[in-house]
Amino acid sequence: xxxxxxxxxxxxxxxxxxxxxxxxxxxxxxxxxxxxxxxxxxxxxxxxxxxxxxxxxxxxxxxxx
Numbered sequence: 001x002x003x004x005x006x007x008x009x010x011x012x013x014x015x016x017x018x019x020x021x022x023x024x025x026x027x028x029x030x031x032x033x034x035x036x037x038x039x040x041x042x043x044x045x046x047x048x049x050x051x052x053x054x055x056x057x058x059x060x061x062x063x064x065x
Contacts, residue, residue, distance in 0.1 A: 021042045
């Protein structure tokens with residue numbers, strides 16, 4: 001588990017280093033303080049993108065019948 005966390009942090013900072021890190025939503029439509037903060041912070045934008053991709057790719061390991 002520690003290796004996964006380390007890889008996640010490395011990936012997060014790698015993505016954040018990109019000049020045009022974009023969050024998973026349209027910043028032109030950002031209304032709430034949370035959305036505006038994410039749009040104005042390259043690290044939070046990169047984290048938002050990673051979390052969004054992880055959620056999209058999520059498949060439950062156990063499904064109830």
